[in-house]
Amino acid sequence: SSGPLKVAVTGAAGQIGYSLLFRIASGAIAGDRPVELRLLEIEPALKALEGVVMELDDCAFPNLAGIEIGSDPEKIFDGANLALLVGARPRGPGMERGDLLSANGAIFTAQGQALNKVAADDVRIGVTGNPANTNALIAASNAPDIPKERFSALTRLDHNRAISQLAAKTGAKVTDIKKMTIWGNHSATQYPDIFHAEIAGRNAAEVVGDQAWIADTFIPTVAKRGAAIIDARGASSAASAASATCDAARDWLNGTPEGDWVSMAVVSDGSYGVQEGLVSSFPVTTRDGNWEIVQGLEIDEFSRGKIDASVAELADEKNAVTELGLI
Numbered sequence: 001s002s003g004p005l006k007v008a009v010t011g012a013a014g015q016i017g018y019s020l021l022f023r024i025a026s027g028a029i030a031g032d033r034p035v036e037l038r039l040l041e042i043e044p045a046l047k048a049l050e051g052v053v054m055e056l057d058d059c060a061f062p063n064l065a066g067i068e069i070g071s072d073p074e075k076i077f078d079g080a081n082l083a084l085l086v087g088a089r090p091r092g093p094g095m096e097r098g099d100l101l102s103a104n105g106a107i108f109t110a111q112g113q114a115l116n117k118v119a120a121d122d123v124r125i126g127v128t129g130n131p132a133n134t135n136a137l138i139a140a141s142n143a144p145d146i147p148k149e150r151f152s153a154l155t156r157l158d159h160n161r162a163i164s165q166l167a168a169k170t171g172a173k174v175t176d177i178k179k180m181t182i183w184g185n186h187s188a189t190q191y192p193d194i195f196h197a198e199i200a201g202r203n204a205a206e207v208v209g210d211q212a213w214i215a216d217t218f219i220p221t222v223a224k225r226g227a228a229i230i231d232a233r234g235a236s237s238a239a240s241a242a243s244a245t246c247d248a249a250r251d252w253l254n255g256t257p258e259g260d261w262v263s264m265a266v267v268s269d270g271s272y273g274v275q276e277g278l279v280s281s282f283p284v285t286t287r288d289g290n291w292e293i294v295q296g297l298e299i300d301e302f303s304r305g306k307i308d309a310s311v312a313e314l315a316d317e318k319n320a321v322t323e324l325g326l327i
């Protein structure tokens with residue numbers, strides 16, 4: 001369609017929002033197509049959000065076609081072509097995992113229901129707010145009229161981190177690295193897999209030639225990068241998360257380049273032995289707004305163990321939210 005792309009963003013007054021909105025408004029997702037921003041926040045954060053909107057206005061972005069803000073998801077999601085669900089409830093002091101899952105469950109249940117009612121027929125929904133995979137599962141379960149394939153959770157930040165670490169190790173340019181894969185959950189159990197990746201056309205694991213580095217340095221560095229950033233910055237990764245959120249949405253809508261793929265957490269069809277129905281990260285190609293899991297990759301014993309461990313954690317989270325009646 002030729003009108004503006006309507007992009008809804010939740011948690012718009014938060015840290016990620018402060019970086020994300022300016023990237024979207026300057027064309028990081030839609031290129032030259034105008035965008036309309038529809039920004040959702042909780043009531044107490046709306047004043048701060050008004051300040052962010054003032055700054056967006058002050059950028060005089062040529063392709064920013066309009067901004068709407070509010071705290072009612074049914075109003076803000078109305079007609080949205082793309083919904084980026086960033087806002088979530090962080091784990092507070094003394095909060096148990098069950099408390100965290102129910103607090104977020106309430107948010108993603110309501111937002112799934114609202115999207116189901118009012119989003120555009122072509123809506124795509126990307127979940128960044130943690131626990132992202134399970135939040136996506138909850139939102140999808142509460143939006144029965146939206147195909148489950150329209151929901152995905154963000155593992156693109158992990159994917160980008162893995163590319164960056166591999167480039168630094170090998171001296172390659174990031175653009176020479178293709179076919180990186182993140183498997184499983186966006187959590188410390190995720191499995192960044194370079195056994196199918198390529199560096200300037202050569203197998204990445206062979207170029208590295210150092211299994212100990214892969215197992216003991218690369219994988220933990222990528223999986224624990226979020227904690228390392230909190231440690232250094234005194235705040236969680238926000239600009240890089242925003243950048244990855246844009247990368248993921250842009251590639252989903254516009255397609256992956258020939259000879260490459262990206263990582264997205266999507267509903268499993270049972271591929272690679274991942275329990276059907278879990279929202280798990282896979283290597284995917286995209287085209288015209290649809291994704292397909294890359295098939296036929298050989299999974300060796302080392303990779304099998306890592307994938308299974310992360311998928312087991314996802315199954316566990318699914319059981320927990322099922323018991324809480326959220327899905």
Ligand code: NAI
Pocket residue numbers: 010011012013014015016017040041042045086087088089090107127128129130131132154155157158186236237238241
């Ligand atoms: P933040 O705490 O700065 O901002 C979150 C915002 O969400 C707040 O402004 C809050 O008012 C808002 N919010 C809370 N409940 C809401 C609701 N029901 N509707 C609309 N807005 C609501 O957090 P930050 O740093 O922006 O991170 C957001 C989320 O992204 C967190 O869950 C974080 O863990 C996650 N994250 C995910 C990454 C990924 O790779 N998947 C990477 C980095 C962060």
